[in-house]
Amino acid sequence: MRAAIAGGGLAGAALGWRLAQRGVSVTVFVAGAGRWRDATGASGGLVRGFDTDPDTGRLAAESLAELRGDPRLRDWAGYQEGTSTYLLPPDADVDRARGTLRTVDALLPGSAELRPAAGLAPFRGLPEGTWCVRERYAGHMSPGRLRDSLLRAVADLGGTLRCEPVLGVLPGPALRLGPGVERRYDVVVLATGPWTPRLLDRWGLPGQELSTRQIQYTLGRTVPPGLGAFVDETSGLYGRPVGTGQMLLGLPTTRWGVGPDEVAPDPALVRRVAECAGLRLGLTAWPGPGARTVASLDCYPVGGRGGLALRGCRPDSALYTFAGGGGGAAKTALAAGRLAARTLCSA
Numbered sequence: 577m578r579a580a581i582a583g584g585g586l587a588g589a590a591l592g593w594r595l596a597q598r599g600v601s602v603t604v605f606v607a608g609a610g611r612w613r614d615a616t617g618a619s620g621g622l623v624r625g626f627d628t629d630p631d632t633g634r635l636a637a638e639s640l641a642e643l644r645g646d647p648r649l650r651d652w653a654g655y656q657e658g659t660s661t662y663l664l665p666p667d668a669d670v671d672r673a674r675g676t677l678r679t680v681d682a683l684l685p686g687s688a689e690l691r692p693a694a695g696l697a698p699f700r701g702l703p704e705g706t707w708c709v710r711e712r713y714a715g716h717m718s719p720g721r722l723r724d725s726l727l728r729a730v731a732d733l734g735g736t737l738r739c740e741p742v743l744g745v746l747p748g749p750a751l752r753l754g755p756g757v758e759r760r761y762d763v764v765v766l767a768t769g770p771w772t773p774r775l776l777d778r779w780g781l782p783g784q785e786l787s788t789r790q791i792q793y794t795l796g797r798t799v800p801p802g803l804g805a806f807v808d809e810t811s812g813l814y815g816r817p818v819g820t821g822q823m824l825l826g827l828p829t830t831r832w833g834v835g836p837d838e839v840a841p842d843p844a845l846v847r848r849v850a851e852c853a854g855l856r857l858g859l860t861a862w863p864g865p866g867a868r869t870v871a872s873l874d875c876y877p878v879g880g881r882g883g884l885a886l887r888g889c890r891p892d893s894a895l896y897t898f899a900g901g902g903g904g905a906a907k908t909a910l911a912a913g914r915l916a917a918r919t920l921c922s923a
């Protein structure tokens with residue numbers, strides 16, 4: 577089987593690696609990877625097993641178990657273990673969360689527990705009845721470093737990396753690579769992250785209910801003692817410690833449908849994050865001097881379901897997208913890539 581993947585972000589790299597491991601002749605078009613600020617290059621890199629969506633939780637727990645269990649992958653990803661705290665609002669579906677926790681427990685035994693968050697330091701002012709999922713085996717990684725290593729591994733397994741942009745797709749399936757230059761493959765996958773919705777539109781393909789959303793976080797001084805990676809659904813605040821005495825903190829943005837050339841940091845959101853950091857974590861002077869804000873985009877499934885997954889573009893063609901990470905797919909990429917490769921090979 578000859579497969580072409582457009583896009584050398586973490587999704588394209590993970591899928592390319594899995595296909596190459598299965599003996600598929602794979603070509604990854606990596607134009608832009610690492611050069612532009614793609615989602616993988618900007619990613620905060622938080623990894624954990626738990627997610628409120630059970631399917632995402634399974635992929636995240638499988639990916640984390642593989643990452644922790646394989647010294648080579650740990651090194652490739654620059655994985656740093658810490659703890660993860662996920663705060664669920666009082667009206668959360670706790671039975672659903674328990675179901676996901678059973679999956680996490682099967683893959684990462686003894687890692688996660690669900691308990692009331694009352695009195696949990698360093699959080700302040702949590703609504704009464706807030707729940708907390710604590711994970712012992714979680715942390716962060718560098719998605720950009722993992723992507724680079726996976727692409728090198730694709731080449732080592734005999735795959736091809738081509739540093740040129742894909743200019744169009746044809747139902748063949750085939751790729752248009754220049755004026756009059758078309759190349760046919762058995763399978764073509766667009767792993768073009770937040771570029772995907774506009775490329776589908778430009779190339780006359782169905783939209784697949786994918787959109788984009790801006791993601792923004794700020795790196796500032798001070799880390800509250802004992803705080804690892806966290807997501808606080810009661811306020812929207814999320815973050816993790818970064819290196820020497822810095823904390824990455826963010827809140828979800830409302831900027832949907834943004835194009836890759838239209839990303840711009842939102843100063844009002846930085847102020848809201850600072851206010852929230854004061855109220856929830858007692859960080860009254862955050863972000864402090866030398867703060868830096870990172871803004872980028874990810875591809876989101878409209879309606880929030882599905883995450884990073886293979887989606888067929890046309891019933892008459894082996895043309896797919898592998899996108900829709902929805903702001904949290906770095907932690908699922910290893911397992912999602914394996915699942916997508918298995919599906920493509922069996923199809």
Ligand SMILES: Cc1cc2nc3c(=O)[nH]c(=O)nc-3n(C[C@H](O)[C@H](O)[C@H](O)COP(=O)(O)OP(=O)(O)OC[C@H]3O[C@@H](n4cnc5c(N)ncnc54)[C@H](O)[C@@H]3O)c2cc1C
Pocket residue numbers: 582583584585586587588605606607608609610612614615616617618619620621622623719740741742743767768769770771791792793870871872873874898899900901902903904905906907908
């Ligand atoms: C700011 C931010 C923070 C995040 N934090 C986390 C986190 O803490 N934890 C977590 O699990 N996830 C996180 N995510 C999500 C995760 O990083 C992304 O879901 C994942 O990296 C998406 O990878 P991708 O390969 O789909 O997209 P991308 O990394 O954007 O890659 C797409 C690639 O396609 C290329 N491309 C586009 N058009 C073409 C073309 N025509 N031809 C060839 N190539 C093309 C682009 O240049 C790009 O390199 C975050 C995302 C962002 C943006």
